[in-house]
Amino acid sequence: MGIENREKIVIALGGNALQSGDKPATAEAQLETVKETCDSIAAISGMGYEIALVHGNGPQVGRILLASETAGDVTPSMPFDVCGAMSQGYIGYHIQQCLKYALNKNNRNVPVVTVATQMIVDGDDPAFQNPTKPIGAFYTEKEAQELSREKGYTMKEDSGRGYRRVVASPMPRRIVEIEAVKQLWDHSIVITCGGGGIPVVENPDGTLEGIAAVIDKDFAAELLAEQVDADILMILTEVEKVALDFNTPEQRMMSSMTLAEAVSHIEDGQFPAGSMLPKVEAAMKFVRRFPEKKAVITSLDKAVDALKGKTGTVLTFN
Numbered sequence: 001m002g003i004e005n006r007e008k009i010v011i012a013l014g015g016n017a018l019q020s021g022d023k024p025a026t027a028e029a030q031l032e033t034v035k036e037t038c039d040s041i042a043a044i045s046g047m048g049y050e051i052a053l054v055h056g057n058g059p060q061v062g063r064i065l066l067a068s069e070t071a072g073d074v075t076p077s078m079p080f081d082v083c084g085a086m087s088q089g090y091i092g093y094h095i096q097q098c099l100k101y102a103l104n105k106n107n108r109n110v111p112v113v114t115v116a117t118q119m120i121v122d123g124d125d126p127a128f129q130n131p132t133k134p135i136g137a138f139y140t141e142k143e144a145q146e147l148s149r150e151k152g153y154t155m156k157e158d159s160g161r162g163y164r165r166v167v168a169s170p171m172p173r174r175i176v177e178i179e180a181v182k183q184l185w186d187h188s189i190v191i192t193c194g195g196g197g198i199p200v201v202e203n204p205d206g207t208l209e210g211i212a213a214v215i216d217k218d219f220a221a222e223l224l225a226e227q228v229d230a231d232i233l234m235i236l237t238e239v240e241k242v243a244l245d246f247n248t249p250e251q252r253m254m255s256s257m258t259l260a261e262a263v264s265h266i267e268d269g270q271f272p273a274g275s276m277l278p279k280v281e282a283a284m285k286f287v288r289r290f291p292e293k294k295a296v297i298t299s300l301d302k303a304v305d306a307l308k309g310k311t312g313t314v315l316t317f318n
Helices: 027-046 058-070 080-105 141-151 178-185 217-227 259-267 277-289 300-307
Strands: 008-013 050-055 112-114 118-120 133-139 154-157 163-167 189-191 198-202 208-210 232-237 242-244 252-254 256-258 294-299 313-316
Touching (some): 008 027, 008 217, 008 300, 027 050, 027 080, 027 300, 050 080, 058 080, 058 133, 080 112, 080 189, 080 198, 080 208, 141 154, 141 163, 178 217, 217 277, 232 277, 232 300, 256 259, 259 277, 259 313, 277 294, 277 313, 294 300
Parallel strands (some): 008 050, 008 232, 112 189, 118 198, 256 313
Antiparallel strands (some): 198 208
């Protein structure tokens, strides 16, 4: 696919695009991982795609909140929505810096900009009664019990990797800054809806108010893809393809799925909540909205090959 291609693609970056499990959870280590990530994004730009990026912030916002709470006897703790805004800023800064350098290396003079993005949610969303979104570090069962007892956190086991704090994950309803994103689209690579967007509720008088929640970045990316009329929704994660019977001797990698097949696999309990399930559901929502388009789920290092049709899981309407 040559440089003449002008298809629009919204890319949702998974946690491994920002932070490696083999490295310490520091800003410096994140910057090194983001450099590698941005080489892949620059390669996609070099294929001629117009790009917007959405990233997660689960570990980062958890650490910001923990630092703020730990220093509570020295300086007032920041509200959860403010911590989310802070994560948008520093993650966006890292991506801007690294992606601009990667683009320049490839002779691509494309501006890169981060938009602090608010996402309107419904204050009556049932998600607030059933927190499910993991944030922050992993803990042992004993540590999780202590945190639950001492701080009142809701702790849940996360895909066999340990226990994490969970908060409400309401569905995104409206991107407040969408018009600004649209105006920037033709001239820039836009980093937007970071961490799923800063969750806000709209009051009867039209004012916006931050609320404690983390919006799933895959659903935020899907809403963005709808709003900008993207041709492709690409969700990058840790695995090259979506698998059935994951981590069992019967594991099967899926190169493609139709909407009906995806529904059937969800009914069979194939995809863990908080892990692969929201990725598949976001992909389904996109192709249901645009039956002629496709969503791709793959790993960061296979993103270019997936766009060339060589790998990844492609979800289509039929």
